[in-house]
Structure formats: C-alpha cells, structure tokens
Amino acid sequence: xxxxxxxxxxxxxxxxxxxxxxxxxxxxxxxxxxxxxxxxxxxxxxxxxxxxxxxxxxxxxxxxxxxxxxxxxxxxxxxxxxxxxxxxxxxxxxxxxxxxxxxxxxxxxxxxxxxxxxxxxxxxxxxxxxxxxxxxxxxxxxxxxxxxxxxxxxxxxxxxxxxxxxxxxxxxxxxxxxxxxxxxxxxxxxxxxxxxxxxxxxxxxxxxxxxxxxxxxxxxxxxxxxxxxxxxxxxxxxxxxxxxxxxxxxxxxxxxxxxxxxxxxxxxxxxxxxxxxxxxxxxxxxxxxxxxxxxxxxxxxxxxxxxxxxxxxxxxxxxxxxxxxxxxxxxxxxxxxxxxxx
Amino acid sequence: xxxxxxxxxxxxxxxxxxxxxxxxxxxxxxxxxxxxxxxxxxxxxxxxxxxxxxxxxxxxxxxxxxxxxxxxxxxxxxxxxxxxxxxxxxxxxxxxxxxxxxxxxxxxxxxxxxxxxxxxxxxxxxxxxxxxxxxxxxxxxxxxxxxxxxxxxxxxxxxxxxxxxxxxxxxxxxxxxxxxxxxxxxxxxxxxxxxxxxxxxxxxxxxxxxxxxxxxxxxxxxxxxxxxxxxxxxxxxxxxxxxxxxxxxxxxxxxxxxxxxxxxxxxxxxxxxxxxxxxxxxxxxxxxxxxxxxxxxxxxxxxxxxxxxxxxxxxxxxxxxxxxxxxxxxxxxxxxxxxxxx
Numbered sequence: 001x002x003x004x005x006x007x008x009x010x011x012x013x014x015x016x017x018x019x020x021x022x023x024x025x026x027x028x029x030x031x032x033x034x035x036x037x038x039x040x041x042x043x044x045x046x047x048x049x050x051x052x053x054x055x056x057x058x059x060x061x062x063x064x065x066x067x068x069x070x071x072x073x074x075x076x077x078x079x080x081x082x083x084x085x086x087x088x089x090x091x092x093x094x095x096x097x098x099x100x101x102x103x104x105x106x107x108x109x110x111x112x113x114x115x116x117x118x119x120x121x122x123x124x125x126x127x128x129x130x131x132x133x134x135x136x137x138x139x140x141x142x143x144x145x146x147x148x149x150x151x152x153x154x155x156x157x158x159x160x161x162x163x164x165x166x167x168x169x170x171x172x173x174x175x176x177x178x179x180x181x182x183x184x185x186x187x188x189x190x191x192x193x194x195x196x197x198x199x200x201x202x203x204x205x206x207x208x209x210x211x212x213x214x215x216x217x218x219x220x221x222x223x224x225x226x227x228x229x230x231x232x233x234x235x236x237x238x239x240x241x242x243x244x245x246x247x248x249x250x251x252x253x254x255x256x257x258x259x260x261x262x263x264x265x266x267x268x269x270x271x272x273x274x275x276x277x278x279x280x281x282x283x284x285x286x287x288x289x290x291x292x293x294x295x296x297x298x299x300x301x302x303x304x305x306x307x308x309x310x311x312x313x314x315x316x317x318x319x320x321x322x323x324x325x326x327x328x329x330x331x332x333x334x335x336x337x338x339x340x341x342x
Numbered sequence: 343x344x345x346x347x348x349x350x351x352x353x354x355x356x357x358x359x360x361x362x363x364x365x366x367x368x369x370x371x372x373x374x375x376x377x378x379x380x381x382x383x384x385x386x387x388x389x390x391x392x393x394x395x396x397x398x399x400x401x402x403x404x405x406x407x408x409x410x411x412x413x414x415x416x417x418x419x420x421x422x423x424x425x426x427x428x429x430x431x432x433x434x435x436x437x438x439x440x441x442x443x444x445x446x447x448x449x450x451x452x453x454x455x456x457x458x459x460x461x462x463x464x465x466x467x468x469x470x471x472x473x474x475x476x477x478x479x480x481x482x483x484x485x486x487x488x489x490x491x492x493x494x495x496x497x498x499x500x501x502x503x504x505x506x507x508x509x510x511x512x513x514x515x516x517x518x519x520x521x522x523x524x525x526x527x528x529x530x531x532x533x534x535x536x537x538x539x540x541x542x543x544x545x546x547x548x549x550x551x552x553x554x555x556x557x558x559x560x561x562x563x564x565x566x567x568x569x570x571x572x573x574x575x576x577x578x579x580x581x582x583x584x585x586x587x588x589x590x591x592x593x594x595x596x597x598x599x600x601x602x603x604x605x606x607x608x609x610x611x612x613x614x615x616x617x618x619x620x621x622x623x624x625x626x627x628x629x630x631x632x633x634x635x636x637x638x639x640x641x642x643x644x645x646x647x648x649x650x651x652x653x654x655x656x657x658x659x660x661x662x663x664x665x666x667x668x669x670x671x672x673x674x675x676x677x678x679x680x681x682x683x684x
Binding site: 030032046048055057212213214272276279280283284290293299300302303304306307308309310311312313314315 | 390
C-alpha cells in the first residue's frame with residue numbers, strides 16, 4: 001500500500017474533472033481548502049447558480065484518526081482501536097436543466113494501521129485467500145489485507161487497507177440511450193479486471209442506492225464497490241484509477257446532449273420533487289455521508305451532495321402515461337441496461 | 343396502563359387540533375386512513391399549498407408488532423423479543439409566511455407486552471425505584487415499569503410502558519415575545535407535575551433538537567420527554583394530556599401575530615434555506631422518523647414533517663447585523679427564555 005501514490009492520483013483526478021466541467025459550464029469552480037482539528041483536511045471545489053450546474057462539488061479529502069468512528073467500526077469491531085487514514089474524491093453534480101441527470105462519483109481509499117493494542121489474528125485474511133482474484137470477492141467478505149510485497153501476512157503488524165467507489169446516474173427524465181451509454185462506460189472501466197466485475201458491481205450499486213422506505217431505486221444505477229483489497233494493492237489501485245478515469249467519458253456526452261434542451265416550469269417542478277429522493281437517500285442511508293458527519297468532516301463539503309432547490313409534496317404521483325410517470329415504470333426498475341449478454 | 347383510554351385521548355386531540363387549524367387557515371385538511379400490513383395503521387390529516395399553511399400534517403398512528411425494530415431495541419436489547427403497541431399524535435406545521443415559525447408537537451405511548459420468551463428480571467425496575475416521583479427521573483434511566491394497580495412488579499409478566507412527547511418551535515425570524523410565550527405555555531403545561539419538570543424537559547429538548555454536524559440548535563426549543571413511567575400510569579397520562587392540551591395555546595397566538603406580516607422574496611429565500619436544517623435534523627437524527635421508517639410506517643405520513651420548498655447553498659452566512667444573522671446570534675443559543683427564576 002502506498003498512501004502517497006493514491007493521494008497524488010486523487011488530487012490529479014479532482015483537478016482534471018474540475019477543469020473539464022468548468023470548461024463546459026464556462027464558470028470557474030470556487031476552491032476552499034479546509035483542515036480538520038483531529039487531523040487532515042481537504043479541498044472543496046464548488047460551483048453554484050451557474051449556467052449548466054445549479055449546484056455541484058468535486059471534493060478531495062484526506063482525514064485521519066486514532067480510532068474508528070462508529071459508522072465504520074460497526075462492521076469491523078476488531079478495528080476500533082486502530083489509527084487510520086481515509087482519502088477520496090467525491091463528486092455530485094446537479095445540473096439546472098431537468099433533462100440532464102444528476103451524477104455521483106466517488107473513489108476512496110482506507111488504511112487501518114498496525115497498532116499495538118489492536119487486531120486479533122483472525123481479522124487478517126489468510127494468505128491463500130489473499131491470492132484469490134479480486135473478481136471473486138463478494139461483498140459479504142468485508143475485511144482483510146494483502147499486498148504482494150508483504151511477507152508478514154497474518155501478523156498483527158499487518159496494515160489493513162481497502163478501496164471503494166463507483167458512479168451512478170439519477171435522471172429526472174429517462175433516456176434509454178443515456179442509461180446504456182453510462183453503463184457501457186462503466187463496463188469498459190472494469191473490463192480489464194474480469195468479465196464478471198461489471199455485473200457484480202452493477203448489482204451492488206442497485207442494492208446500495210435503494211430507498212427502502214420508498215421501495216424505489218435512487219436512479220438508473222451504475223457501479224459500486226467497497227472493501228476491495230484482492231488480489232493485491234497494484235491491481236486494486238489500477239481498478240480504482242480506471243473507474244476515476246472513465247467518469248468524464250461516462251457523464252459528459254449525456255450532459256452535452258441534455259444541457260440545452262428546452263424546458264418549462266413543469267419540468268423544473270418535477271426535478272425539484274424528485275430531488276427530494278436524493279436528499280432522503282443521502283441523509284438516511286448513505287454510509288459516506290454518515291461517516292463524514294460522524295468523523296468530524298466538514299459539513300458544508302459533505303452536504304454539497306444536497307440539491308439546490310427541493311420540494312416535498314404529499315402522496316403525489318405523476319399523471320399516468322406522462323413522461324414523468326415513465327421514469328418510474330421504465331427506468332427506476334433496476335434494469336440490466338446492457339442486456340443479458342453484458 | 344390502558345391502551346383504549348390513551349387511544350381515545352389521542353384521536354380526540356388530533357380532531358381538536360385539526361379543527362382549530364382548519365378554522366384559522368380557512369381550508370379543510372385532507373384525511374387519509376391507512377393500514378400497515380404487519381398490524382395497525384393510522385389517520386393522516388394533511389394540508390398543503392394553502393393560505394396560512396404551505397404544508398402541514400397532524401397524524402395519528404397506532405402500530406403494533408411482534409418484536410421491536412432496531413432503532414427501539416438498540417437501547418433496550420432485553421425487549422427485542424416482546425410484542426408491542428406504539429401510538430401517538432405527531433404534527434409539524436410549515437406556515438407560508440416566513441415570519442411565522444414552524445412548529446412540532448408529539449405525544450406518544452409505548453407498551454411492550456409480557457411475552458413468554460422475553461424480558462430478564464433485571465430489565466424490570468425494582469418497586470422502590472418505581473415509587474420515586476416522575477420529576478426525579480433522568481433520561482439516563484431508560485426503562486422500567488410501574489403501575490400503582492400492579493402487584494406483580496418485578497415479575498416477567500409485567501408490561502413495560504412509557505410516555506414521551508413534547509413540542510418545540512423553529513422560527514426563521516426571531517421574536518423574543520414569541521419565544522417567551524411558547525416557553526411560558528410549556529411551563530404551564532408541566533406546572534402541576536412539579537416545579538423542576540419544565541427546566542428538565544426544556545434542557546432535554548435543547549439537547550435532543552441539536553444538529554451536531556452544524557453545532558446548532560434546531561430552533562428555540564420547548565420541551566421534550568421520553569421513557570416517562572413514574573410515579574404511575576395515571577400521573578404520566580395526565581402529564582401527556584396536559585402537554586397535548588396546551589399545544590394550541592402555545593402556538594396559535596404566535597401564528598396569529600405573524601401569519602399576515604408582509605414579506606418579500608428575500609424572507610422567503612431565507613426561510614427555504616433554513617428549512618434545510620429541518621430536513622437535516624429529521625432525516626439524520628430524529629428517532630421518531632427512523633423508528634417510523636424502520637418499522638414499516640407510512641413513508642408519506644412520516645415525511646410530512648419535511649418542508650414544501652427547501653434550498654441548500656454552500657457555506658452561506660447572512661450579512662452581519664441583518665435580521666437573518668440575529669437568528670443565530672440571539673435565538674439559536676439554547677437560551678433560558680423565562681429567566682433564571684423560571
């Protein structure tokens with residue numbers, strides 16, 4: 001594991017994405033550096049009330065601590081006493097045009113450091129497991145360590161690390177060509193890492209971005225992965241880089257197609273109503289949001305994911321057969337956008 | 343404990359409050375009865391897009407189950423296997439006029455029934471503790487039973503019950519006379535139950551309705567209580583009734599003073615921005631919301647608490663010295679509105 005290499009990649013990725021989005025919008029992103037009293041900090045790049053983006057943020061953060069916050073330790077109690085580093089780039093873009101979808105992308109890296117009073121041996125994955133391919137991991141296996149260079153696997157001195165991330169699309173009006181394009185690029189990003197990688201991470205995304213109390217997916221999905229640490233650091237880092245590097249290809253063509261479409265107050269109203277679901281998901285379910293708020297992250301940066309204007313309306317349904325109703329019937333259904341032979 | 347008496351009180355309270363609010367608004371509340379597949383249901387009374395109320399709900403629900411949902415059982419693991427009844431009236435009113443504050447009131451009653459495979463004896467409060475006055479209970483003591491008519495205290499056949507509730511005010515523009523009036527009525531409601539009751543429940547309210555990630559109170563407070571089951575059912579029920587019965591006196595005079603004040607887009611914008619805090623609190627912290635969503639409650643009824651139009655804006659502060667800035671400096675400070683001799 002190499003914190004510096006990951007950090008350099010992430011800060012460069014943030015810069016590349018911001019440069020491209022600013023060129024599309026025509027307005028510069030504001031930049032805010034911040035520090036966290038307990039250690040670390042970040043840089044928030046934010047755009048608001050602009051032509052293309054009504055609100056959006058592309059944030060880098062690198063925070064560290066002496067023990068894990070509850071949201072992380074609940075599924076890894078043996079790690080609670082470890083010091084840790086967490087870093088990532090997280091972005092959410094809310095375009096003004098209701099025909100242009102909201103998008104989210106995140107790549108993150110987590111290390112729990114060796115610590116004299118920590119980790120029982122059982123928490124460290126046996127060597128033979130670490131040699132399995134990344135492609136065969138299931139999300140049920142949630143911890144482990146493994147770096148090809150490490151000779152001390154199984155010892156208490158082993159650092160534990162993992163990558164996570166993904167991207168997903170949340171349209172207000174559904175377009176099949178957009179959904180197919182987005183998923184195709186997601187598949188391309190994962191293709192070098194095994195043919196079963198995309199379908200597994202696609203399914204994981206559908207399961208993660210799901211509003212249980214509405215029994216409704218947040219959007220048309222994408223890919224999601226977490227706890228990735230096999231077969232080795234190099235491969236996992238390469239996978240993370242591929243996901244980050246494919247983001248602009250996945251989103252920009254869709255944004256270009258939709259950002260200048262004509263709309264009226266009706267479409268804006270629907271967009272504001274549907275944005276309520278985005279708020280509900282992020283504040284009730286999203287682990288990243290809860291981790292950030294619990295670990296003393298910068299609230300204004302974390303809550304950049306919330307849309308600029310949102311409406312709630314009681315027990316409201318779009319008229320049957322309308323373009324709005326089609327979002328529910330044809331798009332928010334966990335569909336396999338690339339067909340069965342994906 | 344008497345489920346029927348509590349239920350009759352709650353449904354009557356809902357009706358009285360709705361009748362008075364509808365008379366003020368001039369528009370009738372819509373009524374939706376709903377049933378829950380696992381047992382129970384409720385009646386939602388809702389008003390939207392009206393003259394005085396932009397969105398509001400006065401909801402009654404009575405739900406039941408065979409085992410406790412995680413949000414309730416986490417602090418009461420010994421109760422997880424018990425069947426239960428939960429009932430309450432919960433209201434949130436979002437006036438259209440930004441000078442009129444949002445208000446929340448809730449009264450609720452919970453019973454965990456005797457159950458052959460449940461409750462260790464240690465979970466039942468010893469008789470001598472049950473005889474302490476309600477006024478001396480602290481929120482750290484979170485469970486117990488005690489009904490003067492019960493002779494079986496300490497046995498496994500003991501039902502556990504408790505009352506909870508309160509009311510709190512969330513202004514967008516602060517008025518000292520409103521805050522003092524609201525707190526005075528809260529104090530009046532609790533006066534028959536001991537002079538130390540109001541200050542304790544006032545403090546509990548300030549602690550509960552607090553946005554940790556903003557280090558900011560939700561509003562100017564009010565009263566909050568939970569786990570109330572001493573000295574006996576009759577006294578606890580009387581306290582709950584007094585809180586419910588004082589709600590209209592606490593809120594209506596404030597609403598009448600503010601509902602016709604002139605305002606511009608500036609005040610509406612600030613109201614929408616501040617409403618974002620209301621959403622953040624209810625979705626991230628509120629136990630009632632989480633209990634409702636986890637226990638299969640009706641999402642549209644639970645989420646009636648969310649405001650109709652909300653805005654988020656990055657790292658925004660009102661101009662120093664403005665009426666908006668005064669809300670932070672003079673009102674969202676956990677102040678003792680009735681003076682030290684309250």
